[in-house]
């Protein structure tokens with residue numbers, strides 16, 4: 420009988436929230452003595468964590484399952500697409516098991532069934548902060564699951580249910596362990612960060628002998644105690660978001676807000692079932708910039724939503740010009756199976772969608788290039804992600820990993836920088852995404 424560790428292959432697809440699920444499963448596998456291996460050939464069984472958010476993600480997930488079936492043959496499927504088991508079974512009838520998002524127990528049961536654990540106390544070393552898929556110096560911190568909104572283009576509430584927040588002391592303890600394990604940047608993620616704690620009636624908890632409410636502001640205050648970068652994602656511009664802008668101005672959390680606005684025309688926002696007071700959003704943005712001038716605002720938008728007229732699309736372009744957001748992502752509307760928006764009349768033809776997307780991106784590229792050019796001549800604090808030849812690839816406070824730009828530090832290698840280092844950089848050049856500079860020597 421072989422004494423080798425049982426080996427599990429792992430494929431992780433989808434958004435940062437799915438990544439957090441993958442990390443939890445990987446941690447549990449490690450704790451139980453499984454080896455995680457990078458190739459199908461070496462694996463005794465393969466877990467595929469899927470995404471089911473938009474049609475292209477469904478296709479990508481089904482392809483990944485197909486590849487794992489062809490290369491290995493013993494496949495456990497979990498994640499968002501797991502909610503649509505019939506679709507998976509139809510394409511891949513022989514998968515071993517199917518479970519939905521955050522169903523860690525079902526995944527572990529399926530792994531145990533396919534591959535009983537072989538416990539070896541001498542090799543059971545797992546760091547206290549778990550296994551992370553992101554580089555060691557940044558980590559996603561999931562504060563809640565699910566969502567109380569019912570945006571008409573989205574099926575997340577039907578996949579993940581209503582909002583369930585994690586109590587603030589639990590989140591702060593996890594964050595503290597991550598920081599002790601070397602994390603220098605915490606990325607707060609959820610479906611709706613500004614709603615954090617509403618389901619728990621903002622329950623007060625104790626952490627380090629101090630009371631904290633399960634609420635976005637108190638969470639930020641707690642995270643600020645850890646002395647690392649805290650970046651907020653998926654924040655909706657509700658009035659109480661105003662309360663956290665002073666924390667940004669005081670340097671307690673990063674002056675960065677990722678707020679998915681999706682559109683700017685009141686009628687389209689109504690069809691999307693999103694809050695429609697776009698004038699208030701503009702006012703709010705002005706006010707935030709008054710309190711914290713260095714704030715970076717990121718958003719995402721959908722163009723070509725059913726019924727969107729040329730005038731309504733132009734209202735979106737006008738908003739973009741007025742709001743001058745720093746970072747913007749956009750998608751051409753793509754129907755998601757099961758979404759209420761599919762029943763709306765006035766489907767926008769594909770060529771019109773693509774033409775609008777191109778106009779939208781061209782305008783934002785101009786705005787982004789102008790905003791980045793304003794940074795040339797300044798010094799920016801950056802966090803190094805990687806060394807690439809002579810260069811250090813870093814990010815400033817304005818850049819979230821994966822989705823925003825980079826800062827290329829020309830003399831990064833010479834300066835002895837390493838991933839996870841903070842460094843001041845003199846910015847010498849820019850384009851529409853990235854900044855270029857050299858290490859700032861303050862003497």
Ligand code: SF4
Nearest residue numbers: 566568570573575610
């Ligand atoms: S806020 Fe809307 S888009 Fe976001 S997860 Fe909730 S329902 Fe989906």
